[in-house]
Each structure stands twice: as structure tokens, then as C-alpha cells.
Amino acid sequence: MATAPVGTLYRGGQGMWSWVAQRITGIAVFFFLYVHVLDTALVRVSPEAYDIVIATYKTPIVNLLEVGLVGAVLYHALNGLRVIAVDFWSRGPRYQRQMLWAVVGVWVVVMLPGTYYMMRHTVEALFGATP
Amino acid sequence: MSLADRSLALSTGSRNRQRSNFELYAWLFMRVSGVVLVFLVLGHLFIMNILDGGVQRINFAFVAGRWASPFWQVWDLAMLWLAMLHGTNGLRTIINDYAERNQTRFWLKMLLYVSSAFIILLGTLVIFTFDPTIG
Numbered sequence: 001m002a003t004a005p006v007g008t009l010y011r012g013g014q015g016m017w018s019w020v021a022q023r024i025t026g027i028a029v030f031f032f033l034y035v036h037v038l039d040t041a042l043v044r045v046s047p048e049a050y051d052i053v054i055a056t057y058k059t060p061i062v063n064l065l066e067v068g069l070v071g072a073v074l075y076h077a078l079n080g081l082r083v084i085a086v087d088f089w090s091r092g093p094r095y096q097r098q099m100l101w102a103v104v105g106v107w108v109v110v111m112l113p114g115t116y117y118m119m120r121h122t123v124e125a126l127f128g129a130t131p
Numbered sequence: 132m133s134l135a136d137r138s139l140a141l142s143t144g145s146r147n148r149q150r151s152n153f154e155l156y157a158w159l160f161m162r163v164s165g166v167v168l169v170f171l172v173l174g175h176l177f178i179m180n181i182l183d184g185g186v187q188r189i190n191f192a193f194v195a196g197r198w199a200s201p202f203w204q205v206w207d208l209a210m211l212w213l214a215m216l217h218g219t220n221g222l223r224t225i226i227n228d229y230a231e232r233n234q235t236r237f238w239l240k241m242l243l244y245v246s247s248a249f250i251i252l253l254g255t256l257v258i259f260t261f262d263p264t265i266g
Contacts, residue, residue: 027221029218041254047192050194051190057189077172080169121184121187
């Protein structure tokens, strides 16, 4: 903006950091989406071109990145619903902090089994069959 | 025009004093598309990464089987458009917030709009013209 504010507008606390995380996860997911549309577009080039590129995704490192992507999307979605509740629910602003803890709680509860099922193939490939 | 409106018009560098509801509609679009995307995207991630066995299972034949159904074509098309518009508007907001020079803001947004339009059109074209017998 035209003139820099004196001091800072950033007030810290859960309100600010949940907003910062919403921006960072949003940017990350958006750039992934560009790449994902481009790689899928290879089905119009040839089956071989598509399969060659997808094969480069079938590694433990990319598997970890996938879990990170799912974690980012899940946080962005849950916190987005919280933002909607703050905007449209009359008691939303009063409960914004409790709703953030709910977001974190649901995120952990979903990501624990989600990570297990997403990583299972990689763990089996690296360390042998899971019990 | 109130003092707050006037200072806002000045601070955004806009000479256009006409009232526009664009920012209101953009704000509302983020909420509406966000709710729809929660179902479309989390459903997509759950089905692809867990139910269908993740990227290990993905190849051309998998895509062909999926897009044989109009249901998944419509799902993917809706997800593409809503997610790209949602993300483009999100980045527009971020550019407006952090790019302070008018020139920088303008060119960053042009780059954003051109690349987003390219991705949306490319993705749409791929869904509509997919040919399982190619090659």
C-alpha cells in the first residue's frame, strides 16, 4: 500500500498463524495443481509418455510428498470451513479459537490412519511385508 | 464517499471511482466454491490415494477406465474449474497484499491470469477430447 504502517498489523496468536498457514497451504496446493493438470494432459500425447512420467512418481520420496500434499489440502479445507463459520455463524467469532483446536484435532485423527494407508506400499517395498 | 472509501481508493492506486461489487462476489465465491471443493477434492484424494491404491496403480489404462464414465468426467471438470478459479483468486489476493509497486502487481497478476487460463483450457480440452484408443 502507499504508506507503510507504523509498527506491524500482525498481532500473533492462533488467529494470525492459522491465517498464515491457510495462505501457505493454499499457494502450495495451487502450484501442485498446475503440475498435476500438466502431467495428466500427457494422456493426450501418448500412453507411453503418460506412463513414463507417472513412473517417476512411484518412489518413496514422492510418496512422502503426497502425504504432505494431503496434509496441506486437509488443513486448508478444515480451516476454510472454520473461516466460513466465523463469517456466517453468529457465534463463529466467539468460538474461533475452539474451532481451530477442532480443526487440529480432526486433522490429526484423519492424518494418522491416512498416512498409514498411504505409506503402506512404500514401507512394504522398503522393509518387507507389514505384519 | 466516506473518508475510509476515499483512502481505500487512493491506497489501491485506482482512479476508477465507480462502485463495483467485484470484491464482494470474489469473497462469496471463495466460500461457496470452498464448500463444494471440500467434497470434490477430499473425495478425489481419498478415492485415489487410499481406496484405489495410490499412484502405484496409476497408468494410462487406469485413466481410460475412469474417464469412460461421464460421472468422473463431470467430477474432474467441476474440480478443475472450481479449484483453478479458487486458487487464482487466492493468489490474486496475495499479490495485491504483498506486491507494493503498481507495475509489479500488474505484471504478476497478468502472469497469473495467463497461466491459469492456459491450465484451465488445457485441462478442459484433455477431459473432452480424451481418446482411449490413442497410440
